[in-house]
Amino acid sequence: MSNKVQLCILYSFFVFILMTFLVIFPYPVNASIQGKSSLEKAYAKQEINCLECHAGSEFKMQFPTSVHGKNGCTSCHTGVTDIEKHMRGVQKPKLVSCQTCHNAMTPRYIHRLHAGADCTTCHRPHLFIPAKKNCQQCHTSQSILITKPKPAKYSLINWKVTNKELMDKGLYVVGCNRIPGLDVLGILVVVFTLLGCIGHGILRFFGRIIYFFVSMDAISSGKRRGKDV
Amino acid sequence: MSKKLYLHTVTERVWHWFHAALITLLILSGCQIHWPDVLNIFGSFTTAIYVHRWAGILLACDFLLWLFYNLFSRRISHYILKLEEIYPGLPVQAKFYIWDIFIGKPHPYAPSEDNKFNPLQKLTYFIFMLFMMPILLASGILYLYPYFFAPVINLLGGLAAVAVLHFIMAIIFTAFFVAHIYLATTGHTILADFLSMITGYLEGEKGVRS
Numbered sequence: 001m002s003n004k005v006q007l008c009i010l011y012s013f014f015v016f017i018l019m020t021f022l023v024i025f026p027y028p029v030n031a032s033i034q035g036k037s038s039l040e041k042a043y044a045k046q047e048i049n050c051l052e053c054h055a056g057s058e059f060k061m062q063f064p065t066s067v068h069g070k071n072g073c074t075s076c077h078t079g080v081t082d083i084e085k086h087m088r089g090v091q092k093p094k095l096v097s098c099q100t101c102h103n104a105m106t107p108r109y110i111h112r113l114h115a116g117a118d119c120t121t122c123h124r125p126h127l128f129i130p131a132k133k134n135c136q137q138c139h140t141s142q143s144i145l146i147t148k149p150k151p152a153k154y155s156l157i158n159w160k161v162t163n164k165e166l167m168d169k170g171l172y173v174v175g176c177n178r179i180p181g182l183d184v185l186g187i188l189v190v191v192f193t194l195l196g197c198i199g200h201g202i203l204r205f206f207g208r209i210i211y212f213f214v215s216m217d218a219i220s221s222g223k224r225r226g227k228d229v
Numbered sequence: 230m231s232k233k234l235y236l237h238t239v240t241e242r243v244w245h246w247f248h249a250a251l252i253t254l255l256i257l258s259g260c261q262i263h264w265p266d267v268l269n270i271f272g273s274f275t276t277a278i279y280v281h282r283w284a285g286i287l288l289a290c291d292f293l294l295w296l297f298y299n300l301f302s303r304r305i306s307h308y309i310l311k312l313e314e315i316y317p318g319l320p321v322q323a324k325f326y327i328w329d330i331f332i333g334k335p336h337p338y339a340p341s342e343d344n345k346f347n348p349l350q351k352l353t354y355f356i357f358m359l360f361m362m363p364i365l366l367a368s369g370i371l372y373l374y375p376y377f378f379a380p381v382i383n384l385l386g387g388l389a390a391v392a393v394l395h396f397i398m399a400i401i402f403t404a405f406f407v408a409h410i411y412l413a414t415t416g417h418t419i420l421a422d423f424l425s426m427i428t429g430y431l432e433g434e435k436g437v438r439s
Contacts, residue, residue, distance in 0.1 A: 001242065006238070006240050006298070006302070007240050007243065010240055010297070011294075013293075013294065014291070014293075017289070017293055018290050021289075021290070025360065035398065076265065138288045158279075161389075172387070174278075174392070175266075177392075179393070180265060183392065184401075189401075189404050190404050190407060193404040193408055194407050196408075197407060197408060197411035197412075200411070201411065201414070203331050207330075207332060208333060211333040212233075212330055
């Protein structure tokens with residue numbers, strides 16, 4: 001079989017394998033969040049302004065320009081129908097259910113929304129299926145995700161995982177959790193390989209020069225040496 | 230007397246450079262993913278992730294291509310050590326790299342069309358392609374589809390364990406990458422082996438296969 005035929009067959013095989021991968025394991029693509037119509041459905045006009053009692057100045061500034069800024073409070077915080085009962089503590093709002101508006105929250109869709117995140121962000125490491133987190137654990141003002149990761153202390157023999165508080169909560173975040181000691185070891189392996197190669201090259205270079213002069217000297221003094229390479 | 234030896238087929242050459250490009254992308258994107266606070270090579274972390282994942286998938290397919298090509302064409306024999314190549318082959322070749330090369334001696338195991346690798350090359354490539362590469366690819370694929378492979382990941386000790394294994398393999402391959410490029414200059418001229426991987430032909434060596 002000629003080389004060209006071999007090449008065609010093998011690259012067809014390669015494309016076939018690639019297509020198989022793509023069909024069986026659909027690659028998650030960032031999908032935009034559901035259309036505005038479902039948000040608009042949830043919009044509720046209110047006669048009483050909850051913000052008079054319930055929000056600090058920071059929330060008042062941030063909320064209106066947020067994704068849910070155009071929603072009324074009771075569109076998510078349902079269950080309060082009588083303001084007086086609520087103020088006496090008799091009537092409390094129900095837990096927020098994102099599915100009310102984001103009703104296509106199939107596992108596949110949720111995964112597409114979180115394509116950039118590590119899986120243990122929502123799934124605990126030893127209990128992958130089903131997800132143990134709900135949306136609020138990340139998408140609230142108390143979310144651990146908005147805490148700034150601390151830069152790693154680059155001490156040579158630090159074998160503790162960086163940002164360990166994430167790992168303690170069962171999260172492993174790519175690029176955030178790493179072992180500085182292992183990083184240093186890894187970099188040293190690569191650097192010493194490079195230095196070894198450079199050293200070997202220098203020795204070869206000088207070796208050829210020395211060998212050349214030694215050969216010249218031997219020839220000029222009448223001695224025969226082995227074949228020159 | 231100098232003659233041209235046809236060492237590398239078209240498939241092997243195309244495969245080699247495609248593989249090299251993928252490994253380069255994987256190393257660079259992997260560095261950004263591992264140290265995102267220090268490096269920004271691809272513009273954004275997300276882009277680095279996409280590059281790394283796509284190059285990883287292509288590398289897995291590329292590895293299968295290499296495996297099946299070498300098995301079906303029987304060119305896998307180039308990677309298998311013969312008994313005499315284990316001993317005295319390996320010590321003789323090692324001595325060449327440690328001493329003989331500096332004093333200008335010829336290659337003890339010069340390439341031929343039936344036997345293009347010296348004993349140390351055979352050993353290294355065999356270990357890297359048939360042992361290290363599957364581990365690297367497997368750890369990467371587990372990392373890529375953790376939802377699907379959750380039972381296997383749990384068996385290995387969780388995603389952090391897979392991540393550490395993947396990092397260690399990546400370091401080994403980066404070191405190999407450096408050494409491989411340097412050792413390619415140890416042909417009978419500095420560029421001889423690079424050119425043979427482009428043209429397929431190696432200008433005949435003056436050394437004798439002992």
